[in-house]
Amino acid sequence: MTTSKKESLNPIAQQCLQSLIGIWLGFEKQLNRTEIIRKLQQGVLTQSDYQTLLLNLRQQVIEGSRWISRAASSFDRDFSDIRSIVIGHAKEEHKDYQMLEKDFVAAGGEIADIQSASKNIGSEALHGYMMHKSSEANPVGLIGAMWIIEGLGEKMANEWAGRIDELLDLPQSATQFMQYHGENDDSHMEKLYAMLNRVCTSEAVTEEITTTAKVVARLYALQLDVIDYE
């Protein structure tokens, strides 16, 4: 399968992309309503807040490579081209969490603290849902999940990382994890467009993709919303 430009999508894929962009923009608003991101937006995020953010992100990042790997194995021979892309993706990102841990230490955290932390309840819900979807046969809806997670990578790299470094003013950057996700964006997005073009053959598929994107968006926002939840 060759990569596609967004201009050459089939009409159903184009409609799906339109819905995905709408879902993404709504998700950005949900993120902005969470306490931790409001602190960032208003420039009052502290070093301790940032540590808490990384601590709460890490468990889901580690688990992320698990659902991607499982999703790859759930695509049958008819979707072997999709499976190849998903395997490549799993390989690229399965050690992301190590970068995140280094950032945590650079921001003044103790490595033992982040490694021993448990998932917050939002991460539990998100991980449970992702593992469930990944176990279904030919889980094309996960393209919707990847849309949200790729978008987040881009947002972290382009909007959050620089702002965090600026606010924390540490001797060395503590945002390598967030910055890294901006580097491969273009090729990741092209792969996503290609997958959309490939699988969007009916409105039912579009529905599956957009529903999955909505759920993942809501659960991801929940994950940030329940930081410090007692």
Place this chain on the structure above:
Amino acid sequence: MQAYINYTGSFLPGEPVDNNDIENHLGLVNGKSSRLKHKILKANGIKTRHYAIDSQQKTLYLNQQLAAKAAENCLDRAAINPEKIKLLSVATSQGDLVLPGFGSQVQAELGMQDVELFSSHGICSCSMMALKNAANLIRLGEHKRALVVASEMPSRLFKASRYEACAKAVDFNAEFLRWMLSDGAGALLLEDTPKPGGVKIEWQRSFSHADTLPVCMSVGMPKGSTNPEAGATWQDFSTYTEAEEAGALLLRQDVRLLDNIVKLGVEGFLRLLEEQLVAIDEIDHVLCHYSSDHFRGKIFELLKDSGSMVPEEKWYTNLYTRGNTGCASIFIMLDEFLKTQDYQSGDKIFCMVPESGRFNTAYMLLTVN
């Protein structure tokens, strides 16, 4: 009952002022030309604008006079005397007086009698609020006619002396709008029956996002504040001199937040498409109040990505020649569009006003009578 915009008018004070002439009107800060000017003007693409301040930095009009002149321009075309109108709905970001409401002052300027009054306060989208109020009162049958006026005179905030009074509080965010905004007023006459050359207001919708983002454009906070705090707004300083020194009387834009307006503007449009209030194919003309050419490109990019682009040749703006006149812009744009462009009965005009104050996006669909 339906509401129709049957006549429009506008008033832009003085001659058009080109980019080289701006500082003759607003003054040179500490006798020096701005270093940021060219960069900001290049990004916004504005070539000429109008000021109610002459080239000797003398103020020539009140904001309420600009409003009244636009209203008179509109009513002259309709050949209707102001006393025939019993609903006056006005908008501005800042009247000449802190109190009373701007509507009272505009009424007095126009000599209107026994009117029902509505003053809308905000930034770019507050004219859409004033318009919706008037249109709805016509739809309810409470009024047969309404005069809606939007007027802005930000130039007084941009006089060089304002920046000299608070040198330490001047940064990019404080200077940005000096090269973006200018003066002008627009007026619309609404009626409950259609007239040739007018337009029917099909619907108006708006979405405010103040809960999701901090303040982006403001007057009233000292330099460095992102949200107002009790005890630290312009009215809390012991004297207004101290407030001014702290930069709390400067008009600021938090430029870092500005890209959000593009996203939220497009998000609202996608929502309207999903609700089937409008379809891309039925739109014949788009009038969008983007504050700067820089944002035109960004809006197009996102619309194209989402497959919701209305072909570029359908977009009309007079931003580059009339300037960004805040809440008056959309009325001034509609006025010039209806007077100078080609359109036919039944054409659909989609209007869009994304406001960056604290992120309110307003939309409207019109059909040519």
